[in-house]
Amino acid sequence: MAEQSEMTKERWLQRRSEDPFWRKAKEMGYPSRAAFKLLEIQKRWRIIKPGDKVLDLGAAPGGMTAVASEIVGDDGVVVAVDVNPLQITRPNIVYVKGDVLGTRLMHELQNVLKGEFFDVVVSDLSPHHSGDYGLLVEQQLELLEAVWTICRKFLRRGGTVVLKAFEHPSLRRFERKFGRGFRKFERYVPHSSKKGSSEIFLLGFGYRGVREFIRVEPASAS
Ligand SMILES: C[S@@+](CC[C@H](N)C(=O)[O-])C[C@H]1O[C@@H](n2cnc3c(N)ncnc32)[C@H](O)[C@@H]1O
Numbered sequence: 001m002a003e004q005s006e007m008t009k010e011r012w013l014q015r016r017s018e019d020p021f022w023r024k025a026k027e028m029g030y031p032s033r034a035a036f037k038l039l040e041i042q043k044r045w046r047i048i049k050p051g052d053k054v055l056d057l058g059a060a061p062g063g064m065t066a067v068a069s070e071i072v073g074d075d076g077v078v079v080a081v082d083v084n085p086l087q088i089t090r091p092n093i094v095y096v097k098g099d100v101l102g103t104r105l106m107h108e109l110q111n112v113l114k115g116e117f118f119d120v121v122v123s124d125l126s127p128h129h130s131g132d133y134g135l136l137v138e139q140q141l142e143l144l145e146a147v148w149t150i151c152r153k154f155l156r157r158g159g160t161v162v163l164k165a166f167e168h169p170s171l172r173r174f175e176r177k178f179g180r181g182f183r184k185f186e187r188y189v190p191h192s193s194k195k196g197s198s199e200i201f202l203l204g205f206g207y208r209g210v211r212e213f214i215r216v217e218p219a220s221a222s
Helices: 002-018 020-028 035-045 063-072 104-113 133-154 171-180
Strands: 053-057 077-082 093-097 118-123 155-166 182-188 199-207
Touching: 002 020, 020 035, 035 063, 035 155, 035 182, 035 199, 053 063, 053 133, 063 077, 063 118, 077 104, 093 104, 104 133, 118 133, 133 155, 133 171, 155 171, 171 182, 171 199
Parallel strands: 053 077, 053 118, 077 093, 118 155
Antiparallel strands: 155 199, 182 199
16 A cells, blocks of 8 residues: 555656646746746736735645736735745745635734735635545635635725636536626636646636625634
């Protein structure tokens, strides 16, 4: 059994070293290949602007955080949230260790923002893939619902959202709800997404900002 898992790890490392985006990320000093997905989206829609406040959910190890940090520059900020640590530190990056499914994160974001709002929310969150696709989709939908709640609380009117999801018929219901919140809605599969992956990015432009009251529960030990 131990031998098999060793083999699996070896194969995984071998495949990773053959991945051109992984190699390019290493060359360019990006902590992960995910950087190129955000670069593609940025090139096509220019979602992030210098000076923006960006919320990056599921940020570790920090490929997308690095890209967003380069674009927002010295006048902007990237608030990077993950349960795991980032492999990058820069003056315009604020790392918040947190679980998007917990209530404590809402308080932390409130403290960081001090009454202001994010211009852009990027979510590359994904649960650990156990091999059960149905379970992955279900857990991803739970993460998407949590992100949507965070957006409705902290995204400015007119703001932009980029969300990673996984293709599945059960995604449609979320998409309809999400899409209604924006002036324009797009679906996009980056060329840098891994071959055979079913990931898809949902993009909302021009948040309508129908701000309902979302109560931030008192911080618990979650
Ligand atoms: C595909 S990775 C993100 C890659 C990253 N965006 C980058 O550019 O390097 C997905 C991330 O989601 C995080 N994650 C999963 N569930 C989470 C949760 N409930 N709260 C916070 N982070 C979570 C994982 O720890 C993992 O780092």
